Amino acid sequence: MEQQHKNKNPIIFAWKQSIPVMLGYIFLGIAFGLLLQNAGYSFLWAFLISVVVYAGSMQFVLVTLLTSGAGLLSAVLMTLFINGRHIFYGLSFVEKYKKMGKAYPYLVFSLTDETYSVLCGTKIPEGMEEKKVFFWISFLDQCYWVLGSVIGALAGSYFTFDSTGIDFSMTALFIVIVVEQWQGAKSHFPALLGAVCGILWLIVLGPDQFILPALCSCVIILLLARRKVFWAEEVA
Amino acid sequence: MNIDTGYSVAVIAVVSLCTILLRAFPFLVFGGKKEVPKTVQYLGAVLPASIMAVLVVYCLRSINFTGMSHWLPAAFSSLLVVGLHLWKKNILLSIGLGTICYMVLVQIVFV
Structure with a gap:
């Protein structure tokens, strides 16, 4: 481990920390993009949603809201319920993030489940600025997610394959979360x-x-x- | 499929705004004082498990028992996801194989 951290570039260090999220976000992003494209929305919508909403489970539910023509009030309530857990992630970073300077608003915005867990487990090497590492981990994670959703939406529109049943990826995601929570x-x-x-x-x-x-x-x-x-x- | 652009933008904006407010909430409310109310801590500990279980029911809401093809693909694939995850603990594997299994069942086996 010590050897790996000899490299003092915070971007490379951040990228190494983010590798597990990279695989997961690109894969799940593709599933989301396919699902959205399946509902009639182009990759531009996938890009927009992944940039401004940036919340895994909620984006899957968002597709259901859009296709079922749900009202704005139920969109609000669903978001409060599904993303309500994010309140508790912020709680652990309230003190830390105050010192983050210009990156502070973005760090708060981009605190997803996965980014939270990576940041919790990251030990900053000596001589490296914590706020740079935190920013790059958060930013790279969102890039993976945006990239995955755009790839998914494009794949869905350029390759004509029968995507019936792709929506089960959302079910599988929630089942996996339930199993993990159950065990812990x-x-x-x-x-x-x-x-x-x-x-x-x-x-x-x-x-x-x-x-x-x-x-x-x-x-x-x-x-x-x-x-x-x-x-x-x-x-x- | 026709998309209602105005409606879609409105829903996306609402979901985005609510998500941002939720993420900013602890920084805005608890930024000054250290103590988080006990009730909030308690809900933070127990509520996510309930919500995720409800969401699984939500995903499986359209299955019915009028014929095998209406419940067996979802039931079998769900069990596969649980089994795979207990066995390998690999999120991508569980979701990937579970989804492929479901797609094969609904597209080929139970047409």
């Missing part, structure tokens, strides 16, 4: 609660209406069950 969780109550609320509201209200009531009931039940679940989280 001290209490399985929240995940089971989500599944039960989701299925019950789906049966009651049908596929078009159920998600917001399901998410709201999760929040309410988690707050009511707070003592029980919190106890499990703290003790374990």
Whole structure:
């Protein structure tokens, strides 16, 4: 490790840190681009969305919102629910980011799940400026994501192949996240609660209406069950 | 397919703005003081797992049990993703093979 860090160029150091995200973002970006193109949107839309929204899971849901003609209010609510977790990433960087100078607004904007996890695990070599490394990791990550989505959208429009079922990549992404959270969780109550609320509201209200009531009931039940679940989280 | 440009831009702008506000929220609200309310910390710890489970249900919302072709491809591919991920713990492999499996099932096997 020491040998690798002899190179004092922060861009190269940042790139090395970002390699795992590079593979994931290009691949998932392509899946998003294909999905978006499939819904009738060109690569310019893919570029625009990946630049201004830049949120993996939410962009997949955004395609569903656009194709189903969802209202703006439900777009707001869905974003708050799906990206609400980002609040908690920022919490750990509140102190650190104050010293980041000009890069500060961009670092806040680009704090995705993956960038957060890379930044948490990055040890800055001696003599290298932390803010440069943080900026380049964040920026490169977004470049991969934008690149992947544009490639996906272009591939979808230039190669005519049957992309029926490509939307399962979103399902697979969420299943993978659930499996990872399940293995790391001290209490399985929240995940089971989500599944039960989701299925019950789906049966009651049908596929078009159920998600917001399901998410709201999760929040309410988690707050009511707070003592029980919190106890499990703290003790374990 | 025709795209309603104005509508699409509006939805994208709303989603973008909300995402930015969420990411900026802790810096704006907790930037000065150090202590984060206990309730917020608690929801931060437990809510993501619930949300992701709901999202899986959301993705699988259109399956029904009127015929094998309406549920078997999604059910089998989902189990494959879970199995692959428990086994190899490789995100790209799990998502890639799961998606290919689903595409093969809906395009070739259950036409």
